Amino acid sequence: YDVVALEISDPRVTLTQLQHAPVEATLRNIADQLAELEELVSQAADPTQQKLLANLDGDFERWDDNGAPVGWSVSSLPQVHIGRSIDLPHSGKFSLLIENRSKSSAAWIQSRPVAPPRTGRLAVQAWLRAPAVSEPLLVRLSLIGRTRTGQRFERSALLGGRNDSSAPIAIDWGRKPLTLYVGDIPTEETVELVVSIELIGPGKVWVDDVQIFESLLQPDERNHLRGQLLVANQKLAESNAYPAEKLLDSHWGQYLLRYGPLMKPEGKVAQGAPAAVATPSRPVGPQSSWSESPSVLRQLRESLRDRWRR
The missing domain is CATH 2.60.120.260 (Galactose-binding domain-like)
Structure with missing residues (x-):
């Protein structure tokens, strides 16, 4: 995260309260990514929805x-x-x-x-x-x-x-x-x-x-992730995006997006042919991203900059 400092020379200025919340577009984008992860968790816990x-x-x-x-x-x-x-x-x-x-x-x-x-x-x-x-x-x-x-x-x-x-x-x-x-x-x-x-x-x-x-989650892992998703959604509703960002960029978030079940355009789970292996839906690595929009961390950073510049 970026740290922004302000130097104010006027002694009459008093800082009484400071509160920051990401811009609404950033919160919506993070909420969409959490919904995608929640869907992947549900699918990954059911072997019959996988290849x-x-x-x-x-x-x-x-x-x-x-x-x-x-x-x-x-x-x-x-x-x-x-x-x-x-x-x-x-x-x-x-x-x-x-x-x-x-x-x-x-x-x-x-x-x-x-x-x-x-x-x-x-x-x-x-x-x-x-x-x-x-x-x-x-x-x-x-x-x-x-x-x-x-x-x-x-x-x-x-x-x-x-x-x-x-x-x-x-x-x-x-x-x-x-x-x-x-x-x-x-x-x-x-x-x-x-x-x-x-x-x-x-x-x-x-x-x-x-x-x-090819089963991606054990039952206890599914329950653990559902608990983390619940906390992330609750905090996001309070404009606290950190738990969501932490979960999305975690091992499990990246793992499910890489190996999670692929969805067809009509919304059906892609069924694999005999002897097929699940294909990564997105690459994982320094160049990967969750979507075509900026990453969660980058959105929060830009939101902070915009607020301080006003």
Whole structure:
């Protein structure tokens, strides 16, 4: 910020009060940028409003001549059956049934490999259905990767079971998909990633509509940013633009503008083609800006100068 000093030689002049507020046009511009950031936060918190990282064929509508799901490798243990099911699919005509009659092993399916996202963050969503009558099922939803040096990268979540902290598996698919958030993928080192679903122990589980998205925000990060947006908007209404300027120029502000979902002219979220990666909407760096208008800091500086010159 610029510091402006005045030297007044007339002893009769007394400064009784000094108050500065940015010009109205500056406040409106900052408010528009906050609204844009708020929209990006809402979109980034919902994986379905972001681009698919890859097409996994997770709707299980395509099967090869050997009865295997296209795009997936499956367990071949003798006491395991993995096949196509027409019983109450979540969508389309088919779902995938995993049946395990072994008490000691896990029945599993794995997707085809996909490239890691540039952001190092993604979300895997899967719809699961349990039998109406059965012992509690335990399912592991995993993201497994391989680095250039051959090391294994794995993040997983346990679903169902008897643990109250695990997400339950509904008998009617439920209202929301089960989601695994991963936010620490070493993108420079990781060669490929696969999605894995394992039924641990005996039982049956139906799987449908498995998708993988480039997820920009974890739920706790979304809540943190919403709190900061609330404070910034409240202070801006009082003509205090500093919290807004601080948030807009922060890591999260620049991050969301760079990797945030792109909006089509008609206002719809751009849907990515299979294996697409989110494209930066604006460059981040010394030459970047939030819009074609001057930056927030520059607008405040010019506003201060104009006030003092009057």
